Ligand SMILES: Nc1ncnc2c1ncn2[C@@H]1O[C@H](COP(=O)(O)OP(=O)(O)O)[C@@H](O)[C@H]1O
């Protein structure tokens with residue numbers, strides 16, 4: 158559990174509230190009693206050495222862990238005050254509201270247009286072709302990809318560059334109008350220029366969405382996020398304002414990690 | 421017997437070469453192996469290969485020429501009368517001589533001339549054996565001698581052995597390819613002889629198939645007619661029925677196995693399907709001919725349909741069942757090759773499992789599945805035993821699955837079974853059919869493999 162004296166796990170206006178979240182894979186525990194709030198319309202970054210459970214935690218929030226055999230999640234997570242770990246809750250519906258962008262861009266082997274239209278189609282969010290066209294265009298515009306692809310919407314999404322593919326995946330995620338977007342190391346497969354574009358995009362998107370991003374780059378966390386949580390060996394060691402975490406960490410493990418002593 | 425003796429000698433020489441190579445290499449550095457460029461065993465292997473390979477090659481050449489040479493020598497020793505015999509009789513005489521020489525049973529009381537020739541044959545064979553052994557030993561020794569000179573501290577035996585091994589591999593694949601080419605050439609050649617007698621377009625577009633030709637000039641009613649359309653149509657009909665069974669069942673079981681089944685269920689089902697694939701087709705044939713055929717006939721009768729007990733349906737159904745594991749295991753592979761990341765991407769957008777399968781997994785796997793189906797089609801077209809047993813021989817041109825039809829493979833079998841002169845039109849027609857079969861399945865396989873490969877490249 159967290160000591161609220163040294164950690165500000167709770168915040169005034171949370172979008173997602175996680176309490177006592179523990180996860181084990183086939184009996185092997187990977188996360189221990191995580192308490193963490195995700196603020197509305199801001200970027201929360203999760204940092205920490207590999208294998209400390211960042212991705213696992215991220216997958217709890219859209220119940221993607223359901224897909225993994227042997228994975229058991231306990232505790233409580235609520236989005237907008239609604240408990241989502243409840244069996245009553247339809248994980249499929251939840252994932253429409255809590256979107257996810259993966260480490261490696263994974264566009265479907267379909268046209269750019271169909272990639273974006275995928276979500277709106279399966280959820281019946283649009284009526285008619287015109288409306289769908291509009292959703293595709295606005296999603297691509299918001300992802301900053303429209304100008305680059307507007308003449309080749311019917312070409313396969315897999316033909317784009319890595320950075321473009323990742324922005325396509327972001328556009329695909331926002332096309333279903335989620336509330337929260339989870340990003341698992343979205344830039345780790347990208348070059349610096351593409352990374353810069355995605356970072357700009359994240360900064361832009363936080364006005365409309367609550368974003369959680371896992372990153373291995375301290376600079377990235379510092380640049381894009383307002384709050385930062387440092388994970389270590391399955392627990393949250395420290396969480397707080399990004400500026401405070403990077404300039405004045407309270408825990409020496411946090412200090413050690415951000416100054417590069419281990420990780 | 422002889423072959424074992426020769427192989428034994430070669431083996432002995434090779435192991436001698438190995439010892440010498442090893443010993444020589446060690447001696448050249450007075451026992452300090454670390455000074456050698458290559459390990460002593462490579463020097464040994466180098467000499468062993470040199471001792472064995474040229475000798476083996478020479479031996480193969482010798483063995484293939486030996487028979488002809490001895491035959492010529494024996495014949496030249498026969499009386500002028502015998503030498504003047506027509507080729508077939510001479511061949512008979514020769515086989516008598518050979519049998520007598522090897523002590524096998526021959527026709528009653530051979531003539532003195534044959535006996536003398538047999539003695540001569542045996543002598544020649546004996547001489548050839550000794551000569552062969554001597555030649556091999558000499559060749560081995562010669563090669564060893566020159567190869568041995570190379571053994572030295574800095575000799576790169578390791579690289580040399582590597583190179584020789586590579587040549588051996590190349591030779592093996594060249595032999596495989598040459599055999600295939602030979603097969604195709606002989607098919608082409610015999611088919612060409614057939615098309616000299618029956619025009620190509622009559623064969624490809626004729627609608628009447630009745631390959632009985634008159635054996636004696638006074639026979640009537642059997643002029644031979646080689647229009648292959650009914651056969652192609654029958655093949656197509658049966659293949660179609662088989663595919664209608666095999667594609668959906670195979671594909672659905674593949675989807676179940678790769679997407680829905682728990683690892684345990686999958687571990688149980690997959691081997692079962694593979695067992696199904698290993699059942700000899702003659703067993704399926706039995707099943708088709710004795711169980712399914714009569715059942716369909718009864719079934720048809722109860723609906724007032726006139727069904728033959730050897731129907732296209734029976735053969736097609738059973739063939740379809742036979743091909744299910746083929747389709748399912750290939751499709752399972754391609755579905756499994758669809759990256760998990762794509763499924764995750766779809767789930768993360770709020771798609772259900774069946775939506776994900778329908779809209780992401782299957783479209784992504786489609787080229788591979790098409791490839792699998794094409795391979796299955798080519799299997800079905802080439803399948804012989806089931807149709808021989810269950811489809812019948814009548815070359816009916818029909819689309820009615822309750823009637824008996826015949827297929828390319830069945831016709832090839834029936835054309836060649838029984839007493840026929842080798843160069844009758846009937847026999848040659850089998851080669852023409854074989855050629856068609858060969859090219860159709862070849863084309864299908866090439867297209868299928870191309871499709872599958874292209875698809876694989878996309879994800880790896
Ligand atoms: N699918 C899985 N099955 C079993 N164990 C897993 C699985 N995914 C992650 N783990 C384990 O959970 C721990 C946390 O992993 P992860 O959340 O991927 O860490 P991070 O994203 O911080 O690198 C690791 O010890 C890892 O081995």
Ligand SMILES: [Mg+2]
Pocket residue numbers: 211212213341
């Ligand atoms: Mg991770």
